[in-house]
Amino acid sequence: MTVRALGGLLVFNLFVLGVGAGLLWGIRGWRWWIDLVRLAGVAYLLGLASLMILLTFEMVVGIPLGVATVVVSGVVLAVVGILVGRARGHSLPALGQARRLPGLSLFAALFVAGIVVYLEALVRADRLAGIVREWDGWAFWMPRAESIYFFGRLEPEFVETLAQPSGYPPGLSTIQASTFHAMGSADTASVHVQYWFLAVAFVAAVAGLLARRVHHAILFPLLLLLLVAPSLLERVTTVYADVPLGYLIGVAALLFVLWLEDRKTWQLAAATILLAGAMLTKREGLLFAACVLLAALAASWSERGRLWPRLVGAGVVAFALTLPWRIWFTAHGLRSDAPDSGYLGAFDHLDRIWPSLELVVTTLFDRDLWRLVPFVAVAAIVLALAARAWNVAVFAGAFTALAIAGATWAIWANPTLTITQDDAGNPIVRITGTTILTLGILAPLLLQRAWSARKGDPNATSHGIRLGPDALIWRSRAAWAIVALGVLSHPGSMLVGYSGSGLPGGAPRYPGAADCVAAPASGRSVRVVVGYADSYLEADAIRGRALEAGLPVAEVEQDGCGRLRVFVDDVPTVDASQALVTDAQAAGLEPTLELDPND
Amino acid sequence: MNWERVWLLATRLGVVACVGIASLVAAGKLDDAVAIFDFRADLYAAATYRERTYPASPWVAGSARVMEDARLWMPEDAAYRVIHGPDYTPAASSGFEHHFLLGLLLPRAQTQSESSRWVFCYGCSQLSLGERYEVLSDSGNGFVFARRRS
Numbered sequence: 001m002t003v004r005a006l007g008g009l010l011v012f013n014l015f016v017l018g019v020g021a022g023l024l025w026g027i028r029g030w031r032w033w034i035d036l037v038r039l040a041g042v043a044y045l046l047g048l049a050s051l052m053i054l055l056t057f058e059m060v061v062g063i064p065l066g067v068a069t070v071v072v073s074g075v076v077l078a079v080v081g082i083l084v085g086r087a088r089g090h091s092l093p094a095l096g097q098a099r100r101l102p103g104l105s106l107f108a109a110l111f112v113a114g115i116v117v118y119l120e121a122l123v124r125a126d127r128l129a130g131i132v133r134e135w136d137g138w139a140f141w142m143p144r145a146e147s148i149y150f151f152g153r154l155e156p157e158f159v160e161t162l163a164q165p166s167g168y169p170p171g172l173s174t175i176q177a178s179t180f181h182a183m184g185s186a187d188t189a190s191v192h193v194q195y196w197f198l199a200v201a202f203v204a205a206v207a208g209l210l211a212r213r214v215h216h217a218i219l220f221p222l223l224l225l226l227l228v229a230p231s232l233l234e235r236v237t238t239v240y241a242d243v244p245l246g247y248l249i250g251v252a253a254l255l256f257v258l259w260l261e262d263r264k265t266w267q268l269a270a271a272t273i274l275l276a277g278a279m280l281t282k283r284e285g286l287l288f289a290a291c292v293l294l295a296a297l298a299a300s301w302s303e304r305g306r307l308w309p310r311l312v313g314a315g316v317v318a319f320a321l322t323l324p325w326r327i328w329f330t331a332h333g334l335r336s337d338a339p340d341s342g343y344l345g346a347f348d349h350l351d352r353i354w355p356s357l358e359l360v361v362t363t364l365f366d367r368d369l370w371r372l373v374p375f376v377a378v379a380a381i382v383l384a385l386a387a388r389a390w391n392v393a394v395f396a397g398a399f400t401a402l403a404i405a406g407a408t409w410a411i412w413a414n415p416t417l418t419i420t421q422d423d424a425g426n427p428i429v430r431i432t433g434t435t436i437l438t439l440g441i442l443a444p445l446l447l448q449r450a451w452s453a454r455k456g457d458p459n460a461t462s463h464g465i466r467l468g469p470d471a472l473i474w475r476s477r478a479a480w481a482i483v484a485l486g487v488l489s490h491p492g493s494m495l496v497g498y499s500g501s502g503l504p505g506g507a508p509r510y511p512g513a514a515d516c517v518a519a520p521a522s523g524r525s526v527r528v529v530v531g532y533a534d535s536y537l538e539a540d541a542i543r544g545r546a547l548e549a550g551l552p553v554a555e556v557e558q559d560g561c562g563r564l565r566v567f568v569d570d571v572p573t574v575d576a577s578q579a580l581v582t583d584a585q586a587a588g589l590e591p592t593l594e595l596d597p598n599d
Numbered sequence: 600m601n602w603e604r605v606w607l608l609a610t611r612l613g614v615v616a617c618v619g620i621a622s623l624v625a626a627g628k629l630d631d632a633v634a635i636f637d638f639r640a641d642l643y644a645a646a647t648y649r650e651r652t653y654p655a656s657p658w659v660a661g662s663a664r665v666m667e668d669a670r671l672w673m674p675e676d677a678a679y680r681v682i683h684g685p686d687y688t689p690a691a692s693s694g695f696e697h698h699f700l701l702g703l704l705l706p707r708a709q710t711q712s713e714s715s716r717w718v719f720c721y722g723c724s725q726l727s728l729g730e731r732y733e734v735l736s737d738s739g740n741g742f743v744f745a746r747r748r749s
Contacts, residue, residue: 114629121636128643132654139695143702150706163698218618224625228632372624376617383613451614504637509644536672558667561648
């Protein structure tokens with residue numbers, strides 16, 4: 001909750017971006033720096049997933065996770081990327097087109113500005129969020145991340161006492177522990193801001209991958225529609241793994257679709273790393289990774305001889321990257337991340353299949369949770385099929401069916417879960433979030449393909465953005481002024497100190513120990529505070545010194561802000577306190593006067 | 600009639616409909632989204648240290664004052680035990696209290712060892728804990744934090 005913590009987070013996330021940029025240059029390369037700007041979100045997610053994979057591996061082989069480990073691991077990954085890039089003959093990028101801002105229509109600019117305002121509001125909500133309202137946060141995610149932060153490793157005995165299966169993947173926890181190191185403490189409030197960086201990276205990745213393929217008038221409204229889904233609003237600030245899993249699976253799915261269209265190796269390589277990251281984020285990651293891969297296999301049926309070996313290879317590599325963790329928890333005899341009834345025990349509970357399926361489908365199409373996202377996505381699949389844009393349409397359709405089947409199995413195979421949307425009894429809403437995030441970012445591509453594909457056109461999947469002269473209004477670089485207005489909205493209202501617009505006025509507040517200090521008032525009783533302590537042991541020492549200095553026996557009590565106040569109470573006035581203050585100062589203490597709240 | 604053109608037109612009308620509806624809903628609900636985030640931000644900013652640190656949740660039974668005292672009493676290398684005393688009533692606790700203490704008190708370790716110096720007890724009093732323990736913080740409703748006398 002301090003500027004120091006936020007600064008540390010910023011540095012850490014720039015570091016993750018740097019790691020990902022190195023890797024992206026290795027697998028893709030880029031001619032112009034503007035390409036890196038465009039793909040910064042993808043680079044960030046690549047950096048994040050690859051750090052998760054490497055840090056998990058290091059923990060498994062006994063290398064303690066500390067600042068040095070994180071830094072060295074990131075540098076090694078970036079250097080490997082650069083070496084691969086050099087070996088592949090990638091040239092150094094040039095400034096080139098960077099000087100030219102791409103045009104934006106007024107219509108699209110309004111939605112880009114809306115997304116910016118959304119993200120600015122999100123960082124406010126994240127900054128001081130606590131974990132006390134987040135059950136899984138205080139019962140599982142934070143204790144595990146804090147344990148890694150304090151001890152540098154996962155103790156089998158410790159993870160066995162946590163609320164989730166002890167074989168639950170630790171990738172996200174390694175990132176959370178790294179953010180604690182970056183912040184300088186296990187600050188469970190500021191760690192929420194890490195989730196803001198993830199959200200920004202997700203939006204940037206989708207925009208970067210689709211901005212040249214999908215007309216902005218399709219892309220940005222649909223992206224905003226996804227972001228304002230009520231269930232996402234509810235969970236986007238929580239320190240759970242569900243939303244990060246959705247980001248990784250969604251962008252991996254998008255990269256697979258693009259690979260099916262472009263066949264560029266970097267897309268497959270990046271998707272593979274993101275899938276491995278997803279599998280290390282949450283146990284459902286394995287399930288959704290399988291859905292993505294099977295959907296890609298289905299979408300490439302007509303070219304199975306050529307494409308399937310590469311897709312299967314990608315799946316094998318992604319799974320292999322998570323194997324060290326699986327070996328570790330198996331070797332330690334920990335409870336695996338399999339369902340309650342085991343992988344085959346679900347067949348003892350066949351009566352749960354239909355209720356589970358019904359719950360999954362009603363949750364997926366629940367307007368109170370997702371508004372129109374699933375409906376628009378299904379319509380987009382139908383339209384893309386009608387336009388014979390087979391790759392993306394079959395992929396999205398197959399993914400939807402597989403995700404429904406997979407989620408049904410997850411509910412059916414865990415008999416302890418009640419058939420309800422209530423999060424206390426069933427995680428179905430959180431599970432469905434991954435499907436929604438994936439469909440939400442596939443929908444713009446589906447609609448673009450539906451628009452630009454022509455029946456019988458051999459180039460039905462071409463990337464040309466043919467949406468008429470231009471949607472609603474011609475593109476202009478001047479439209480960026482609207483985006484700039486969005487960028488300045490929150491900082492502007494804070495600077496001006498005006499909150500009448502609904503945006504916050506005034507400077508942000510940083511809660512601290514000073515909140516629990518009451519200034520003395522003339523004519524009122526005061527306390528002579530001889531010191532504050534972070535433990536009773538320390539407080540006793542201060543009290544002893546005060547006693548030696550001739551002060552009356554000091555009291556010790558919680559100050560309400562995480563410290564102990566050591567003080568002489570019931571001093572009638574400020575003037576009457578002067579002798580005590582002088583004595584305390586003579587003993588080397590630093591006494592202060594505070595209002596006696598019992599007066 | 601050129602059916603292919605009709606088909607294309609119908610598809611494009613579908614795209615326009617999807618984008619139009621999505622745009623209206625997204626733009627209309629952005630204000631709600633920002634209001635929700637701002638509401639949460641104001642709520643968190645107004646919260647006290649105690650409200651931010653200790654859940655007012657039925658899942659976490661126990662007094663914030665006692666837990667805070669425990670945090671301030673135990674050194675960072677301490678190990679503590681969570682036990683249930685004779686007056687423990689499961690209805691008053693969800694059974695998840697030890698999970699909360701686990702994260703709150705790190706890097707201190709939770710242990711099952713009876714030789715542990717520090718103890719949380721639900722449904723206890725000084726009397727039921729016995730002379731072996733010194734109660735350092737008492738919630739007044741059976742939740743106590745105690746230290747074994749050396």
